[in-house]
Amino acid sequence: MNYVEQDNYGMYAVSDSNGPGPRLMGADTLMGNDVFNRQDEDLGDIKEIMLDVAAGRISYAVLSFGGLLGMGEKLFAVPWEALTLDTDNKRFILDVAKDRLESAPGFDKDNWPNMSDQNWAKDVHTYYGTTPPEVVIL
Template identity: 40%
Template sequence: MEQVHTTSSLIGAAKVDGTAVYNTQGDRLGDIHDVMIDKQTGRVAYAIMSFGGFLGIGEKYHPLPWNTLKYDTNQGGYVVGLTLEQLEGGPTYDEGSEPAWGDRDYEKKVHDYYGMPPYWMM
């Protein structure tokens, strides 16, 4: 079994996968499916959250700008200041149909939807 390293401020990407995502009221919204890392800067750009569907069938993937998430040690997961309705209305994609990563127009729409500045401008 591969060991995944965690410190008080750092976490291995493999350990982020499957971490729960909650809203500020403590309701579980979904789980982190993946993270997208900028190859040039090494910065985490997006958390891909999965939710919807049943037993993994029909799930939608929601790219969330990484800076929308805050880790909450009490919950043992990430918290976003978003409602379920906001997430349902946000950008999504289905399994097997990756969005246009690297297309700044697409990525800007994701950031604009969540009211966050693009990661490449921070």
């Protein structure tokens, strides 16, 4: 399901943005969206969106890949900056080959990493070619 199909309140009927899609979107309207790569291969779908509450920004989208009916799926924390919204096809684009994603650092639903660990974050950002944001200390 995509943000247009989940638009219960008509908030996306009028776009006031010069970019792809609305400038502001509800997080739950993005969960479940498909993720494809530039070769048009299906990489999975968004299961969760992780917020850096102290900094007031989105840090990661948790991507589910592989498995069947939720069994054997692997989860990946993908830096938000690595994703592009494809409004024409109502999905996200992640510029990563499918075989590279298969070997990406991931986790299972019962063993999530400490996403606030700066060493973990650095490794994930390095893998996807993005720059970690500055850390906000409360």
